[in-house]
Amino acid sequence: MNYLLKTGTLILAVLACACSEKKAESKPEAEKETAIEAQSDTVTKPISITNDVTKSSDSQRFRTTAAIYDAPALLLGENYTSAEQLKKATKLAELSNITHSAQFAKIDEQSCVLATEMILGENLKVADVGVEVSLNDMQMKFFTTQRLGSQGFYELSQSGESNRMYVVVISVEKVESDSAK
């Protein structure tokens, strides 16, 4: 009898222990959901600024855009080359200047800068683009040639400790005129 009592107590203890473990497992799950909800509430929207310096609606206007991402650092030897790869990245800002060819434009906010000058090539398909873009501690300055409608990818990782990197995507496109619409 004493043996049966002891065995029963042991089984109950094991069951109780198992139940408490299950509760312990499920509790953080619920907490996690709440945390995600809380996080999604606090996610800041990317800065979005469009600066139209043309003040017109003619057909020879061009939009130079710098989309700035906080992206996972890639493996050695790999680069970001398409928008598809940036699905897991966080867009921090999208800054656009709308200009005529050879017209300088600058967005200069407290935390971000985009200065551009694009010059359309004779064949009307490429543009020489000078860019200065900065956001917080990130800054890039370069002069490139880009096909209208295409994207150029620029990466910067300044801190060796971080698994993140800045990715800036530059695009130049023709702005459809109002009459064309």
Place this chain on the structure above:
Amino acid sequence: MKRHYLAILIFYSAIGVYPTQAQEPEEYEDPFGDYEEDWLPPMPREANYWRGEKKVEENEIVVRSLFSLAQPLEKLPLVNQSLTRLPHTKSTDTVYDVSAWFSNCDGGQWVYYNDTSDYLIANASHRLRASVSEYAQRIVERLPMKIKISATYLMMDRNVPLTLGAIKKSKHKKVMRCSGVVKSGEIMTFGKDSQQISVEGILSYSGFSSVIDINFYREGELDVKMATSLQTGMMKVLNVGIAEGDEIGVMILKVECLDMNGRVLREEAAVPKMEISNHRMIREFIDGKEYLFWRVKDLIQLLDSGSTRSEAPVKLVVNPDLDFFDEDASTYDVKELLELQGIRFGENEWVIYDSVTGLMVASGGSELLDIIEELTYGLCVSFGNNITTVTNFYEVNASSQVDGNKEWDLLNMLSRNPILLGNVGYFLSSGVKVRHSSPEGNVSLELTMDDAGRMTEQSYQMDLDFLNRKISSELKIYVPYDKPIFVELKTDPASKRTIVMMVITKKSRIYR
């Protein structure tokens, strides 16, 4: 009165004409000759062709991917796409009929240009196909190229091999990294004043090589510079910068040449089906025949550079029926060009050159191939080089009086209880000076190659502190390639230990 006027007229004519004659500017000829031809957009022309062994009599659809045409297209007739189905063409694309440009486009043949997808599409026999290929080749040569530079600097253990695969598996510390696409000759800067990366690249005319100038800087921590030429399309893993003990600084560098569509040009994928080294000439027996393979860009211009001919004596080869070349290759029979260099070809001996991949293939007897090999070497030596130099600093037991005059070598070093204090790596060209800084100190190296290409003169300025051993020295040494050189720097009489610098210099050739 009339005489008076006449006298005045003669007087004014005399004083007027003389100064005019004196002021008339002398006529100088443009030293670059008739430059207009270079500026005009290339127009199609009937290509000089040699048919090869494979017969192609029927028309076929020829497709060439271009970025744009230099000529205005607006006045050309548009193609009615409802009547035809073209490759690389959507119903909304704008397609022009450029057949009128091709003098040998007749008998139901046509050449169209899709101005939306940028494809030149032709229904052509071998004659027209030769003209289309030759025209496309000349257009592509004039299209702009961009340069993509990716650089990563990291610290790792010196025992890890300098390969990407080995580094990925190893424990390493990434320091800085950048990547971007710029116009050739422009500087790209990343970061702000306290930590900054600057990168400049200048692409060669052919796009096969580039001159690179890179600086990674972090205030008080790091200053690494590189200035040299590089082959495009290839990744370089280099020991660069100052590191203490068993660590080394490593730069992973890749320079690519891109067209305006973002496609990578001059990459290894362009190498023909046979595995042929990209950087040297090789001779091989295949099915009992001996072949010579040589990769060189602009061979035709290189061989024909001194002539006054308007066009090089080469023949476009349609379907050379050789497996060495891709389908899209632009192959030329360059036998006549080599004959002008004094090389005589016998029966069944030939040489074909693909101007897209820069691959030359020659077949013939050993004597012929010997002479061609000599010629290839002669042309190669004028190409650029880049140089890697690594200086390792060891502390070893000082020499005793008995072996005091013995020259330093590896065995001698190993027998003296060596301790590795640190190392500095450099990547540079001849005539260039680079400086590195780190918490361990500063160094600079200026390097020049001798004319024979066997030795380098290296001038160092060092102010280093590795593991509390101070090394301050200015020295000039002569270093051969691929052989370690030992330089005794200083001996501490108290500890009877000597600091020795071991220098290893390697050279790699750049193909333009």
